[in-house]
Amino acid sequence: MPLSDTKLDEMLAGLRAAQSPEALVSDDGFHNNVWLRVGEMNSSRLSRQKSLLAVLMFVTALGAGFGTAEQPAMAMNQTNPLIGGADYSPASLLHVSQ
Numbered sequence: 001m002p003l004s005d006t007k008l009d010e011m012l013a014g015l016r017a018a019q020s021p022e023a024l025v026s027d028d029g030f031h032n033n034v035w036l037r038v039g040e041m042n043s044s045r046l047s048r049q050k051s052l053l054a055v056l057m058f059v060t061a062l063g064a065g066f067g068t069a070e071q072p073a074m075a076m077n078q079t080n081p082l083i084g085g086a087d088y089s090p091a092s093l094l095h096v097s098q
Contacts, residue, residue: 008037
């Protein structure tokens with residue numbers, strides 16, 4: 001069961017108060033375990049952020065899909081002579097005869 005930040009702070013404060021200063025100086029792996037726990041907390045935070053970003057992207061894509069679903073395609077007259085017209089169609093540029 002993962003510990004919350006406040007619970008971990010309370011546990012560390014309790015351990016600090018219960019131990020003598022000489023015991024805190026000795027290297028018994030306590031600091032390594034604390035940094036291991038900090039790494040686990042950071043990893044879970046990053047995992048939550050990535051999951052939230054993935055859900056946000058999915059909802060955005062789903063909303064965009066619903067917004068464009070079953071919309072009729074309308075042919076519009078081209079107003080720009082550079083992109084519209086039969087003179088610039090691929091068939092006329094390649095001199096393809098029908």
